[in-house]
Amino acid sequence: MQISNAIIVGAGIAGLSMAKALEKLDIEVLLLEKTQRFKSIGGGITLYPHGAKAIDCLGLLDQARSISHELVNYNLFSDNKLLLKDNLLQFKYQTGFSLFSFSRDQLVELFANSLKRDSVRLGVEVLEVGNEESRAWVRTSKNELLKADIVILADGINSKFFSDIVLNKVSAKKYCGYSFWGGFLTGADCIPVSDKSTMVTLGKDKLSFILTLPNKKQWWYLIAKISEESWIGADKIKLAKEVFSNWCKNTKHILSMTEDAFAFGLPCFQNKFVNKWHQGRVVGIGDSVHGMGPVAGQGANTAMLDALVLAKSLVSESNFSSALNKFSEARNDIISQLYIMEEKSAASKMHSDDDFVRERNQKLGSSKIINLLEPVMPVITAHKDVFDFFYEL
Numbered sequence: 001m002q003i004s005n006a007i008i009v010g011a012g013i014a015g016l017s018m019a020k021a022l023e024k025l026d027i028e029v030l031l032l033e034k035t036q037r038f039k040s041i042g043g044g045i046t047l048y049p050h051g052a053k054a055i056d057c058l059g060l061l062d063q064a065r066s067i068s069h070e071l072v073n074y075n076l077f078s079d080n081k082l083l084l085k086d087n088l089l090q091f092k093y094q095t096g097f098s099l100f101s102f103s104r105d106q107l108v109e110l111f112a113n114s115l116k117r118d119s120v121r122l123g124v125e126v127l128e129v130g131n132e133e134s135r136a137w138v139r140t141s142k143n144e145l146l147k148a149d150i151v152i153l154a155d156g157i158n159s160k161f162f163s164d165i166v167l168n169k170v171s172a173k174k175y176c177g178y179s180f181w182g183g184f185l186t187g188a189d190c191i192p193v194s195d196k197s198t199m200v201t202l203g204k205d206k207l208s209f210i211l212t213l214p215n216k217k218q219w220w221y222l223i224a225k226i227s228e229e230s231w232i233g234a235d236k237i238k239l240a241k242e243v244f245s246n247w248c249k250n251t252k253h254i255l256s257m258t259e260d261a262f263a264f265g266l267p268c269f270q271n272k273f274v275n276k277w278h279q280g281r282v283v284g285i286g287d288s289v290h291g292m293g294p295v296a297g298q299g300a301n302t303a304m305l306d307a308l309v310l311a312k313s314l315v316s317e318s319n320f321s322s323a324l325n326k327f328s329e330a331r332n333d334i335i336s337q338l339y340i341m342e343e344k345s346a347a348s349k350m351h352s353d354d355d356f357v358r359e360r361n362q363k364l365g366s367s368k369i370i371n372l373l374e375p376v377m378p379v380i381t382a383h384k385d386v387f388d389f390f391y392e393l
C-alpha cells in the first residue's frame, strides 16, 4: 500500500518508537508533543528481550546498551528473607537478548535524538482529531489544521481522543487498587549490593523493586495497595513513610533519603482491555489503548512492539482498512494475555492473606526465575515475522 505521511500524537515511548519505525520505512512523520520538552513519568524502566529486540530492529541497540545496565542477578525477598536467587542471563541464552534497566529520561532522549529534526514539534497540543474520506486530520493549539494519510494516537493513558473517536465516548480508565512511588539513589546513597542485582521484595499488600543503572546509580519503586482517596491532599513522601514504615531494610534506607531521592508518587491507573484499536484512519498504540499496571513491567515493551507491528502492516497490506484490522488482530491476543499476566502478578505479589503468602513463598523458594517468567515467553517470542521484516530492511 502507498502511504506517504503520518501524524503521531504524543512523544512518549509509543510515539517516539512509532516515529522511528515509520522513518525507517521512508514514511514522512510529524510527531506532535504538547509539552515543551520530552518528558516521561516514572524513574526507571526495564526492557525485556522483546523490547531490546525492538530497539535492535530500529538500529539503536548499541547506543541503548551504553545508557543501560544489563540485568544479571535476580534476588527475590519476602520482607528481609531471601526466597530466590537466580541468573537472568538464561533469557539471553533462550532468546538472544537480555533484560536491561534504563533511566526513562535517557531512553526517551535516545529515541528523540535519533529522529529527523523536522519530524518533531514540541509544545504543540492536539486539540481535535477526526477522519475524512481518505485522510485523517488534527487541529492543534497553534490553530492549524493538519492532514495526513493516518493519525496515530500515542497520547498515553489519559487519551481523550481514543475514548472519543475509537470507543465512541466511553472512558476505559480505572484505578488499579494500588499506588507507587519511585526515584533514584546515586553514589554513596545506593543500597550496597556487590553483584549489582535486581532486588524484588514482597510484603503484605506491598512490594519494592531496586535495580541498578550505569554510573553508580539505582532506581527504585515502592508499590502498595491503598485507596485512591488516600491521595487527596496528601504529601507524597509523608504518605510513603506511613505506608512503608517498619518494613524491610531496603525500604528503610530509601525512606531515610532526602526529598531528592523521590522522583514521584502517584495513584496507578489502567485501561480496561478493549479489542477495538481504530476508527477510520485514526488508530491508537501504547497506553492510549492498553495502559496497564506497572507490576509486570510490560507497558513500554508493548508500546514498541505496537509500533513495529503497525508500521509493517501499513506497508504490507493493500489498503488502510485491512492494514489496521491486521494490526489489531496481531496485537489483541498478546495484549489480552498481558492483561491477565499483569493482574495475576499484582494480585500474587501484593497479598494480605497469611496462608496465601506462606504457600506462595514456599513455591517461590523452590522455583527458578525461568519458570516464574514462563507466562511471558509467548509475549517475548511473538511477531517473529515483524522482527525479520525490520532486520531485512
Ligand SMILES: Cc1cc2nc3c(=O)[nH]c(=O)nc-3n(C[C@H](O)[C@H](O)[C@H](O)COP(=O)(O)OP(=O)(O)OC[C@H]3O[C@@H](n4cnc5c(N)ncnc54)[C@H](O)[C@@H]3O)c2cc1C
Pocket: 009, 010, 011, 012, 013, 014, 015, 032, 033, 034, 035, 039, 040, 041, 042, 043, 044, 045, 046, 047, 124, 125, 126, 127, 154, 155, 156, 157, 180, 182, 285, 286, 287, 288, 292, 294, 297, 298, 299, 300, 301, 302, 303
Ligand atoms: C511507575 C511506572 C513504571 C513502569 N515500569 C515499566 C517497566 O519497567 N517496563 C515497561 O515496559 N513499562 C513500564 N511502565 C509502562 C510504560 O511507562 C508505558 O506503558 C510506556 O511508557 C508507554 O507510554 P506511551 O508512550 O503510550 O504514553 P506516555 O508515556 O504517557 O506518553 C504520552 C505522551 O503524549 C503526550 N500528549 C498527551 N496528550 C497530548 C495531546 N493532546 N497533544 C500532544 N501530545 C499529547 C504526553 O505529554 C506524553 O508525552 C511503567 C509505567 C509506570 C507508570
